[in-house]
Amino acid sequence: MATGRTHRPATRSRGIPEATVARLPLYLRALTALSERSVPTVSSEELAAAAGVNSAKLRKDFSYLGSYGTRGVGYDVEYLVYQISRELGLTQDWPVVIVGIGNLGAALAGYGGFASRGFRVAALIDADPAMTGRPVAGIPVQHSDDLERIIEEDGVSIGVIATPAGVAQQVCDRLVAAGVTSILNFAPTVLSVPDGVDVRKVDLSIELQILAFHEQRKAGEDAGADGDAEHTPAAAPPAPRGTTGGGTRKGPDGDVPAVMPA
Amino acid sequence: MATGRTHRPATRSRGIPEATVARLPLYLRALTALSERSVPTVSSEELAAAAGVNSAKLRKDFSYLGSYGTRGVGYDVEYLVYQISRELGLTQDWPVVIVGIGNLGAALAGYGGFASRGFRVAALIDADPAMTGRPVAGIPVQHSDDLERIIEEDGVSIGVIATPAGVAQQVCDRLVAAGVTSILNFAPTVLSVPDGVDVRKVDLSIELQILAFHEQRKAGEDAGADGDAEHTPAAAPPAPRGTTGGGTRKGPDGDVPAVMPA
DNA sequence: ACCTGTGAAGTCATTCACAGCC
DNA sequence: GGCTGTGAATGACTTCACAGGT
Numbered sequence: 001m002a003t004g005r006t007h008r009p010a011t012r013s014r015g016i017p018e019a020t021v022a023r024l025p026l027y028l029r030a031l032t033a034l035s036e037r038s039v040p041t042v043s044s045e046e047l048a049a050a051a052g053v054n055s056a057k058l059r060k061d062f063s064y065l066g067s068y069g070t071r072g073v074g075y076d077v078e079y080l081v082y083q084i085s086r087e088l089g090l091t092q093d094w095p096v097v098i099v100g101i102g103n104l105g106a107a108l109a110g111y112g113g114f115a116s117r118g119f120r121v122a123a124l125i126d127a128d129p130a131m132t133g134r135p136v137a138g139i140p141v142q143h144s145d146d147l148e149r150i151i152e153e154d155g156v157s158i159g160v161i162a163t164p165a166g167v168a169q170q171v172c173d174r175l176v177a178a179g180v181t182s183i184l185n186f187a188p189t190v191l192s193v194p195d196g197v198d199v200r201k202v203d204l205s206i207e208l209q210i211l212a213f214h215e216q217r218k219a220g221e222d223a224g225a226d227g228d229a230e231h232t233p234a235a236a237p238p239a240p241r242g243t244t245g246g247g248t249r250k251g252p253d254g255d256v257p258a259v260m261p262a
Numbered sequence: 263m264a265t266g267r268t269h270r271p272a273t274r275s276r277g278i279p280e281a282t283v284a285r286l287p288l289y290l291r292a293l294t295a296l297s298e299r300s301v302p303t304v305s306s307e308e309l310a311a312a313a314g315v316n317s318a319k320l321r322k323d324f325s326y327l328g329s330y331g332t333r334g335v336g337y338d339v340e341y342l343v344y345q346i347s348r349e350l351g352l353t354q355d356w357p358v359v360i361v362g363i364g365n366l367g368a369a370l371a372g373y374g375g376f377a378s379r380g381f382r383v384a385a386l387i388d389a390d391p392a393m394t395g396r397p398v399a400g401i402p403v404q405h406s407d408d409l410e411r412i413i414e415e416d417g418v419s420i421g422v423i424a425t426p427a428g429v430a431q432q433v434c435d436r437l438v439a440a441g442v443t444s445i446l447n448f449a450p451t452v453l454s455v456p457d458g459v460d461v462r463k464v465d466l467s468i469e470l471q472i473l474a475f476h477e478q479r480k481a482g483e484d485a486g487a488d489g490d491a492e493h494t495p496a497a498a499p500p501a502p503r504g505t506t507g508g509g510t511r512k513g514p515d516g517d518v519p520a521v522m523p524a
Numbered sequence: 525a526c527c528t529g530t531g532a533a534g535t536c537a538t539t540c541a542c543a544g545c546c
Numbered sequence: 547g548g549c550t551g552t553g554a555a556t557g558a559c560t561t562c563a564c565a566g567g568t
Binding site for chain 1: 536537538539540541544545546
């Protein structure tokens with residue numbers, strides 16, 4: 001049970017697929033933009049274009065929520081905004097704590113997209129005493145000693161971890177022990193949590209690596225210049241089969257982010 | 263052409279599924295950690311635990327790369343690190359530009375996970391003249407006027423957009439025109455790009471919204487207290503069917519992030 | 525005895541295509 | 547005529563389970 005199962009196999013409570021849930025925020029954003037321009041209705045085609053998906057998928061997604069459109073006309077923008085917000089749980093207030101106030105933590109603290117979606121930054125927490133009391137994005141940083149008290153007093157159930165990788169697990173454990181049941185993790189580590197706690201991960205470098213993969217393929221397609229062609233042994237790979245493994249290069253930088261003084 | 267298709271339908275060039283590609287960085291991180299501890303070999307079970315996936319998936323993933331393991335033994339750590347790095351294109355140097363040096367841009371500029379994976383921050387670019395020349399994470403910020411020159415001189419093919427949503431599309435257009443073919447977008451907007459350009463999106467608030475969805479479900483399961491039960495019309499939804507749509511509430515905050523002075 | 529590599533089965537997600545309604 | 551809502555078809559991904567190698 002060390003690692004626990006982070007995500008329950010069938011998370012859909014009343015049947016909304018995960019993939020659909022992940023797109024609802026996209027639709028919501030597009031709809032909010034339309035709402036601000038006072039557009040009364042949209043067709044699935046238009047909304048899909050604005051959200052960057054295709055219209056069949058959008059209609060299917062909405063069909064899981066109910067029948068909120070009008071045939072021959074489209075969807076009422078305001079009504080859909082409300083329905084999606086409600087489905088996502090954004091009609092209520094979600095107090096959130098952010099732990100680790102480095103550059104990233106500060107960026108998150110000031111991120112407008114949180115406040116406008118029902119998320120309220122209840123507290124900024126950092127282990128560095130020098131940070132305590134200093135205001136970041138208008139909110140005074142508090143010391144990690146007060147973490148448990150803050151979570152309990154404010155009824156916080158969502159925590160954001162923006163600390164270095166080395167301390168992420170222990171921060172996570174404290175959050176969970178204090179009652180947090182959803183965690184957004186920016187530290188490059190796999191967190192283990194008990195059943196019933198959700199973890200979502202955002203890793204800035206993973207996305208770049210995926211881009212690099214595709215970028216490499218593009219270059220390889222143009223000319224066979226430096227591409228890999230087939231997986232030939234190539235030039236100088238490390239020991240293809242070291243029996244006892246001697247040195248191991250032990251790079252200078254490991255995995256720790258170096259950002260986020262925490 | 264307008265929205266273009268951002269992701270090609272069958273991206274696998276020689277057959278590596280997207281889902282697998284997205285996990286390779288995870289394996290690589292776990293392997294790097296093992297490598298630093300001078301562990302010579304791992305079994306699929308151990309490595310899977312360290313990466314937070316199950317072992318069957320991991321073995322299947324590796325099978326797309328080739329047969330790099332030894333039955334009865336496991337995988338040679340160093341060799342796998344090399345093979346995955348090569349597959350991801352991390353054995354070469356990738357110069358990257360970061361546009362928009364606010365808190366988030368600064369966090370990215372200093373992120374250790376980039377440098378250690380073959381990504382080199384070639385330039386930091388911001389539209390604010392007051393930022394020009396100021397060092398961030400040891401790299402002097404340059405003005406956006408020089409964007410095209412920098413990209414061409416350094417042969418940059420990957421760009422990171424950390425600007426406010428309002429200018430993201432035009433920054434994107436300039437990057438693409440100058441030769442960038444992969445973009446990592448942190449601005450909460452759908453970017454439209456021509457065919458052949460890859461875009462990946464990271465939206466900080468989307469992840470939180472997904473957590474809120476599940477969090478709401480958890481609360482609803484305990485007691486029917488305030489849950490939605492079924493999708494009854496409930497209390498006070500906006501006009502379920504406004505014919506011509508009168509006011510539309512036009513909220514104070516729209517969608518723009520407010521972070522990242524750009 | 526142990527562990528990889530992989531066909532086969534199962535599950536989930538996307539797309540098609542059209543009936544039904546305005 | 548235009549557009550939603552949805553069964554059915556297709557495709558992608560995951561998991562199972564075990565043959566095959568060390």
